[in-house]
Amino acid sequence: MSNDPPKVDLRGTPYEIGFSHGQILAKQIGRQLQIYQNLFQETCKLDWPQVLETAEQFRSAAATLVPDLLEEMQGIADGVGREDVSLVDIIALNARSEIALGKWDDGCTAIAWKVGTTGKQIIAQNWDWRTTVGENLAMVSIEREGKPKIWMVTEPGIVGKIGFNSASVGVCLNAIRARPISTSLLPIHLLLRIALECHTVSDAIATIESLGGAASSQHILIADAWGGRGLELSPCGGVYLPEDEDGIIVHTNHFLANKLVDEPPWLSGSPVRLERARKLCKEIIREEGRDRLGQTVDAPLLRRRIFSDTVNSPQAICCSPDISRGGLARIETLFNIIMVLGEGKEPYAEVVFGRPGAGGESAPLMMPW
Template sequence: MTSKTYEEVPRLLLRGSPYDIGLQHGKLLAPQILDQLSIYRELFRQACKFEWAHVRTVAEEFQAGIDRLAPGLLEEMRGIADGVQEAKLSLDPVDVLDIVALNARSEIALGQWDDGCTSLAWHISAPGTVKQILAQNWDWREAVGKNLAMVAIEQAGKPKIWMVTEPGIVGKIGFNSRSVGVCLNAIRARPISTSLLPIHLLLRIALESDSVAAAIATFEKLGGAASSQHILIADVNGARGLELSPRGGVYLSEDSNGIVTHTNHFLQNMLMDEPPWLSGSPVRLERAKTICEELIGELGPERLGEVDAKLLRARFFSDTFNSPQAICCSPDPDRDARIQTLFNIVMTFAPGKEPSAEVIFGKPGSGEESRVYAMPW
């Protein structure tokens, strides 16, 4: 990917009923959604030995649970499928089960995919500055990078949402007008539960919440997550690391410096069967802590307010220690999967101020990343 490629990242405003939001999504991003379906068909076949017919069968099980627990989001997925069909770009029909499969792809894969991601929340209190930083590098298959989109969603009676997402997926990484934001780290652990909501739907539900506490309460009411995942969630008052699973969640608190950082293994949730799977995850976690300590030491308490998106991209998210499994991830020549950092987002929430974020597509500091995109736009 070159910076020129990333200059064309779509920015969409979707509004209306759940079905209308989905219909607009499907129509406007139909080429990308069709490409995503092609990518994931092949990925399921290669990594999991699943044909798409089997994937759709499992998606049907998830559809029943989604209809029960989050019917509005299922309506949105129906709208996405109809929007793709209306675009008439493919002879192959796309229906709601295909879209459910995209939204439940982490769960259907049963933890058989390799990915990364490093996330950071930092509550900063310095002279003249009180703010909450929430940020991450999102690492995934290189082929997906060209399809990413920035989406704003307006719904009656709910906060406005801004997020970076994969086309066809209803919830991803971003924030809302109430200064509630989410990041995501994949965890490989068993079992999964088709009766609970896939993680991408929980991300969307969090983005419809008024606070961290409200999002956690909703997750508990819904029974938890269908698979093991980590959501780093924050609002103006602070952050929690939600180590979610079908067997229960553990919620991490900030350390003495107001920091929560996470990679791709559980730190405290011991309820699941989690064999070691990504050797670089503990290394990245320790490296993340080290960089934060270095910044605290260099800036001191008086200048911590200088920690912002630009500084974090330069010092934290562009770090290549232990490459290719670094905070800034590059494809590993010893693995078939070409996984790399596809975007970086740094969100900032502060009392009495509008929430905002800076996003770059590609690897921070590589010289090939996109320009900085502002959210809201």
């Protein structure tokens, strides 16, 4: 990528945060709305008025459960400054995974790793999505009184995505295709934001449970300075995956333990990526030696050894576009993020935009910046 994504600092009340978001990223939000209008029409046979009807139902859930985030989304809509962009349009962006009813086939490979005995916690992923979205991504910080400061990589218009906070809580996301969907619960992007407003993993789990869980089946990989958990969430209940004997959780795009939903097989590469990522982690442990992991396992090593991997391409850990699919349907790795958390240490992340190891990716960008 020739141009680095914008870095946007947001602070103030929920409405002020949203208004600045919408104002600064108005051009990108407009492009996102056009992309998703086309995607819903092509893949779900839904025109935009039908999408907005479902978004209106999520407005009611947000008003009841997270009125502050609804206020922030109102600010985004107002900040864009276009008569044809309303609050419900912004809700549709934030609920796009749920409104699609599991008809989209995004990827993503995520890893949480409590590294050795050094107190270093890594949480990382490749985010795979429609190629056309890549030019619109932004790096955002959010400061709100009484809450940890947040840094995340997001799609403009969306209030919660992949990132970490000043309390050393980090989140990654894996999409799951399963039924049912519940419009009385919160979309996954709102739950990601809620998790990023928490001080510990256990606090995030308790908060998500108090809100009734997720509106759709999704996996949030979450970690703090003391370890990670894999949150296999659904409207029917959640299952929380522990670390393995090496302090590792690996997740792709199918549930490993949550049997509460109807999950038909849908992404053939997901089990392949899961086993491949596990195998590569084991190889690193064997080759580096357990006693040295805390010193040697870092962002450059993980990008080189795991997140650049192209086995089973195009559905590889480093996903490449399938040339047999039309332009709008093509999916690839749009960014890699590797977050480093630790007790008593300042959390940070390295982000590479584009496909890591492919030659056209950005230089690593730091968060905080």
